[in-house]
Amino acid sequence: MAGARRRPGRTEPKAKQTKRRAFPRGARLKKLGPLLRGQLLHSLYAGAEGTMQKPIVVHTREELLKELRALEERGVSLALVPTMGYLHEGHLSLVREGAARADRVAVSIFVNPTQFGPGEDLDRYPRDLSGDVEKLDAAGAWLVYAPKSPREVYPEGFQTWVDVEGLSLGLCGGKRPGHFRGVATVVCKLLTLFRPKVALFGQKDYQQLAVIRRMARDLDLDARTEVVGMPIVREPDGLAMSSRNAYLSADERRRALSLHRGLYAARALHEAGERDPARLIGAARDAMAGDVDRIDYVELVDADSLETVERVEDPVCLLVAAFVGRTRLIDNLVVGR
Ligand SMILES: Nc1ncnc2c1ncn2[C@@H]1O[C@H](COP(=O)(O)OP(=O)(O)OP(=O)(O)O)[C@@H](O)[C@H]1O
Ligand SMILES: CC(C)(CO)[C@@H](O)C(=O)[O-]
Ligand code: BAL
Numbered sequence: 001m002a003g004a005r006r007r008p009g010r011t012e013p014k015a016k017q018t019k020r021r022a023f024p025r026g027a028r029l030k031k032l033g034p035l036l037r038g039q040l041l042h043s044l045y046a047g048a049e050g051t052m053q054k055p056i057v058v059h060t061r062e063e064l065l066k067e068l069r070a071l072e073e074r075g076v077s078l079a080l081v082p083t084m085g086y087l088h089e090g091h092l093s094l095v096r097e098g099a100a101r102a103d104r105v106a107v108s109i110f111v112n113p114t115q116f117g118p119g120e121d122l123d124r125y126p127r128d129l130s131g132d133v134e135k136l137d138a139a140g141a142w143l144v145y146a147p148k149s150p151r152e153v154y155p156e157g158f159q160t161w162v163d164v165e166g167l168s169l170g171l172c173g174g175k176r177p178g179h180f181r182g183v184a185t186v187v188c189k190l191l192t193l194f195r196p197k198v199a200l201f202g203q204k205d206y207q208q209l210a211v212i213r214r215m216a217r218d219l220d221l222d223a224r225t226e227v228v229g230m231p232i233v234r235e236p237d238g239l240a241m242s243s244r245n246a247y248l249s250a251d252e253r254r255r256a257l258s259l260h261r262g263l264y265a266a267r268a269l270h271e272a273g274e275r276d277p278a279r280l281i282g283a284a285r286d287a288m289a290g291d292v293d294r295i296d297y298v299e300l301v302d303a304d305s306l307e308t309v310e311r312v313e314d315p316v317c318l319l320v321a322a323f324v325g326r327t328r329l330i331d332n333l334v335v336g337r
Contacts, residue, residue: 055107055136056143057129060152061193064145068194077102080196080225082187085109085146086126086243087135090233094200095139097230101198104142108190113150115182121326126246153186162188164211164218167306171207171319172330175296183208184215191221199225204232204240206317206332210306232331234260240331247327256324258291262298263333266318270335275312280335288322296321296328303334312336 058064071078079098083091091107098105109132116122129146136144147153161181167173168180191199201209209229216222233241238260239253248256262284269283277300284298301308303315315337321330 055133055141057133058143058145059148064143064193067143071104072195076104077197078194079105080190080194080199081105081107081141082190082199082201083107083109084111084125084243085132086128086246087132088233088241088243088245090202090204090241092135092139093233094202094230095136095141097228098198098200099140101228102196105140106143106145106194106196107136107141108194109144109146110153110186112153112182112186114154114185115176115179117176117178120176121244121247124247126243153189161185162215162219164215167207167211167214170306171297171299171301172321173207173211175321180208180211184211187212188215188219188221191216191225196225198228200228200230202232203229203332204242204330206319207306238264240329242329244327244329248324252325252327255291256327256329258288259320259322259329259331262287262320263318263331266300267333267335270312277309277312277316280312280318284318284320288320292322292324294323296323303337 056067058067068078079102081091081094081098087109095105095107109129111122111125111127113122116125133144162184163181164184168184173180187199199212201212203209209227213227213229216225216227235241237257239245239257240260245253245256265287266280266284269280274280274283281298281300285295288295288298298318298320299308300312300316300318303317306317309316312335315334317332317334319330319332321328323329
């Protein structure tokens with residue numbers, strides 16, 4: 001789903017260039033990996049200013065709008081990476097791609113209460129704002145928007161919600177009623193506030209990405225913002241990176257790998273010619289049995305519409321959600337694309 005890469009940023013008119021923008025844009029930068037390029041660009045423009053520039057951290061809508069207006073006046077383009085914080089390489093891959101597609105990258109860090117159901121992990125969700133800002137500094141982010149309380153995002157009297165109807169019904173939406181209403185609402189607010197050129201999301205949250213794409217199309221947010229999906233970043237052994245991995249004990253961490261094993265067992269069967277969804281799902285379930293404590297779902301759906309399929313013909317996505325101990329993990333794999 002990730003689109004084609006392009007040169008980092010576009011050139012601003014000379015008169016409008018700020019010191020912060022004064023880094024070379026040679027085509028050779030393109031040949032560096034995204035990690036090196038992010039770090040190089042960051043240290044170059046920091047060096048040009050004589051000091052190491054940390055990302056600007058703002059907590060309120062007013063502070064944010066002030067920074068955004070200043071940026072807009074200078075014609076500087078923006079990439080937005082919405083997150084719930086406790087950042088890892090998955091998040092940072094989105095930041096680096098954002099830096100390759102726009103002049104500046106902003107990251108929102110907000111544990112959004114409206115997407116958590118009763119009894120879920122809202123209260124214990126891991127948080128580490130200062131650690132996150134350090135990581136974003138190294139990745140070359142320009143600004144961090146970290147509302148201090150839900151009231152900042154949902155002011156007194158709030159009563160407007162975004163519901164993406166069909167796509168939100170099954171999979172995680174079925175197991176977490178109201179989850180995607182919370183996600184779509186907060187992402188709609190973020191896209192409206194930031195008005196970025198691109199907004200980047202991970203394919204680890206495959207259904208979320210589909211819901212956000214649909215919302216952007218339906219509400220014309222895509223007239224201004226391109227929604228970009230990015231590949232899943234995994235640990236060396238294959239476990240999908242997730243902030244919730246921090247909950248896992250050593251034994252749970254070992255057992256959590258069975259989600260990845262399940263997906264790849266199904267893919268191996270597909271490669272051997274199997275086209276019956278029930279058998280592919282069965283292979284994934286068998287590979288997870290004994291290691292996960294509860295399977296929430298294993299489903300095989302059309303990779304674009306997310307509708308269930310009778311037989312695997314076009315590209316499909318196999319999605320799993322399972323509890324290891326008290327931790328609910330998700331993962332997925334696109335097959336046949
Ligand atoms: N392993 C990953 N690879 C690529 N993108 C990721 C990965 N993990 C998260 N993202 C993306 O980062 C963005 C912010 O996600 P979020 O802050 O919820 O992180 P998370 O690790 O998915 O957390 P959680 O454990 O709550 O699921 C989302 O677009 C998400 O899809
Ligand atoms: C997109 C998001 C930041 C909305 O709160 C969240 O669902 C997430 O981190 O994936
Ligand atoms: N990355 C998805 C956020 C959530 O599970 O609420």
